[in-house]
Amino acid sequence: MLNNIFESIITNGTFTGTQFAVATVTALVCGLIIAASYMIKNRCSRSFLITLVLLPAIVELVIILVNGNIGAGVAVAGAFSLVRFRSTPGKGQEITSIFLAMAVGLATGMGYIGVAILFTILLSILNLILNIAKFGNVDERHRMLKIMVPENIDYEGKFEDIFDKYLSDYTYEEVKTSNMGSLYKITLSVVLKTGISTKALLDEIRTRNGNLDVSLSRQLDSMDSL
Numbered sequence: 269m270l271n272n273i274f275e276s277i278i279t280n281g282t283f284t285g286t287q288f289a290v291a292t293v294t295a296l297v298c299g300l301i302i303a304a305s306y307m308i309k310n311r312c313s314r315s316f317l318i319t320l321v322l323l324p325a326i327v328e329l330v331i332i333l334v335n336g337n338i339g340a341g342v343a344v345a346g347a348f349s350l351v352r353f354r355s356t357p358g359k360g361q362e363i364t365s366i367f368l369a370m371a372v373g374l375a376t377g378m379g380y381i382g383v384a385i386l387f388t389i390l391l392s393i394l395n396l397i398l399n400i401a402k403f404g405n406v407d408e409r410h411r412m413l414k415i416m417v418p419e420n421i422d423y424e425g426k427f428e429d430i431f432d433k434y435l436s437d438y439t440y441e442e443v444k445t446s447n448m449g450s451l452y453k454i455t456l457s458v459v460l461k462t463g464i465s466t467k468a469l470l471d472e473i474r475t476r477n478g479n480l481d482v483s484l485s486r487q488l489d490s491m492d493s494l
Contacts, residue, residue, distance in 0.1 A: 278379030283332060287379065291332060295324035295376040298388040299369060305392035306365050309399035316362065320369050324384075327373025335378065361395075408486075409460040413438070415473060416480035417452040419445075426476055434469040436461050451480070 277287050303320040306312065368391055375384035417423045423443075431438050435458045442455040460466070466484055473482050 274380065274383055276379035277381055278332070278335065283335075283379070288332065290381060291328055291376045291379065292325055294381050294384055295328040295373055296321065298372045298376070298384055299324040301388050301392050302365060302369055302372070305396050306361070308396060310361065312362070320365055323366065323369040324373040324376065327370050328377040331374055331377025332379075409436075409462070410486075411458050411460060412441075412483075412485050413456045413458045414481075414483045414485075415454045415456075415477055416446070416482070417454060417477050418480070419450050419452060421477070423452060423454055427473060430469070430472045430476070431458070434461055434464045434472075435459060 277290065283291075299321040302324075303317045306320060307317055368388075372384045372388055375381075375387065415423075415427070417426070437459040439457045440454065441457050442453075444453050445451065446453045460469075470482050470484060474480075
């Protein structure tokens, strides 16, 4: 019984209308499962969700048509590789979901209906569990601190007493000039002390940097791209 799951419904590169319908419906259902599991704990656009639903069926159609044709298969593989090199950068989990949808499309296109369903359910459940468990989440106290400083102020040693008061750790990541060299933009990776007021931290820094821009942001946006 278990071995039947790993058998293809398509043999010798030929298929019937019924086999094509089964493969297409399976691809669409798997796409819906992938999109639903991604949507539960992630923020994403409506366009991206529709893409996850339809992509397995599109890939399935291409594969089922080139089944047995090596030359066409190589051309299709080259076209699929362009998915990674699109103009807009994406999160690692978004790209993983796209490749999962493509893999399901490949499986259904080759007739491995059981493999596609089993793989979709297992990966979707695992994805959901990891998201619910907040696997790999960065500590909320880890932030990026950016301070604008006038060129006539020596920033070295200017803010350390404030940092020691509000931060348990800090590292200078970048210092660069801005506004034709009239300003310095200092970027630090910091760890906030428990229970401190971020408003008080920013207010004290503003009294030292001439009331110029100060920002305190999370590190996730810059770390999550792939």
